[in-house]
Amino acid sequence: MHLSRYLLRPLSAAIGKQLEHYSQFQPSSLSIQQYLDFGRTGNVTSSYIFLKKELLVRLANIMQEIALLPPELLRMSSCRLVNDWYKESFTDLLRYEQAPPEKQFMDSFNDELQKVLKRHSHVVETMAEGLIELKDAHGIDIASERSIQYFLDRFYINRISIRMLMNQHLLLFGSVLPESPRHVGCIDPQCDVEVVINDAFDNARFLCERYYLTSPNMKLEAINSVSPAAKIQLVTVPSHLYHIMFELFKNAMRATVEHYGVDQDLPNVRVTVVKGREDLSIKISDRGGGVSRTILDRLFNYMYSTAPPPPRDGAQAPLVSLSILLSVPDVVDLSY
Structure with missing residues (x-):
């Protein structure tokens, strides 16, 4: 609690x-079905009443957990910046705590949400920069x-859940x-999985060819054991599925090109x-040489990556997104 009080002093x-x-x-706790049901039958008033409290709860929980980080990390400038962003967002949204569900307040609340989303758009990279600062200064x-x-x-x-809300x-x-008109908010009730996969692969291949001047092709096999003649569809947030596939394809392409030349x-890439x-x-299967069994337990460690160290001079890095380079799991980055 001493650290918590220390971090709260500016408030x-x-x-x-x-x-x-x-x-x-x-x-x-909200399921995707609850999101869908409310998106089809809910109204702005009930959403506003729920969200103005729920966001404060989630922000407060995150800030309390930040306060429990190792003191050396809390002193890093990047980590302090992230903490300041959360303080600012909590303070801004707190103004609506007692605001009634009237149009002027609800419109203002929407504007505030846009500001919060923009303010936190670089949280992942900034927090990861704090880890790099800590490793360089003290080690971990x-x-x-x-x-x-x-x-x-x-x-x-x-963070994903807050941005989703x-x-x-x-x-x-x-x-x-x-x-798309078919979407319920950001959820697609009939997301065409093959379309998302092809889109993610094409964009990853563009990056691969830009850096290496070559790239592997993809062989896609889709098996619908429920309705063999139908497309494979899924109720999901397409951007989430795209992001996961995009990161995995980049890893597979980099491994393949660097292994074969x-x-x-x-x-x-199959x-x-x-x-x-x-x-x-x-x-997803590639022939990029595989991973040694001695490092299997480290693949989901935020402080481990098979990628080269991130360049500190702004130079382009080999087919690895900024989020991957800045200390997120080497297998997949879920911080969309």
Whole structure:
């Protein structure tokens, strides 16, 4: 609690008290079906009433967890900047705590959500820069690494959920237009999985060819065991699926090109999509040399990557997104 009080010192006593109050609540657990149902039958008033409290709860929980990070990391300038962003967002949204569901307040609330989304657009990179600062300045011992790993797992998942809530509200009741008339907010009830995969592959291949001047092709096999003649569709957020596939394709392409060389015929990246009665599986296989068993347990460690160290002079790095270079798991970056 000493660290918590230290981090709260710049806040006024009243706001600090509110932060302690909201951090006592647990965030609501929402399924994608609940998102769909509310998107089809809900209204702006009920969404506003729910969201103005729910966001305060989630922000307060994140800030309390930030306060429990190792003191050396909390002193890094990038980490302090992230913490300041969350303080600012909590303070801004707190103004609507007692605001009634009237049009002027709800419109102002939507504008505030847009500002919060923009303010937090670089949280992932900035937090990761804080880790790089810590490693360069002090190094990271095993105990601190485990603590940071646990925190970042929760931190990034919470960030996804907060952005999902805000984006869904703005798409349904704000001025933001959905990508397709079929979408319910940011959710596509009939997402064509093959289309998303092909889109992610094409964009990853563009980056690969720009850097290496070559790229492997993809061989896609889709098996719908429920309706063999039908397309494979999924109720999901297409941008989430795209982001995961895009990161995995970049990893597969980089491994393949670096294993075989730019002057060789490259084997295909193979993708198998299987839809069963209860789930859908996507398997990506490449012939990039594989991963040593000695590092398998480190693949999801935020402080480990097989990619080269990030250039500090702004130079282009080999087919690795900024989020991957800045200390997120080497297998997949879920921090969209």
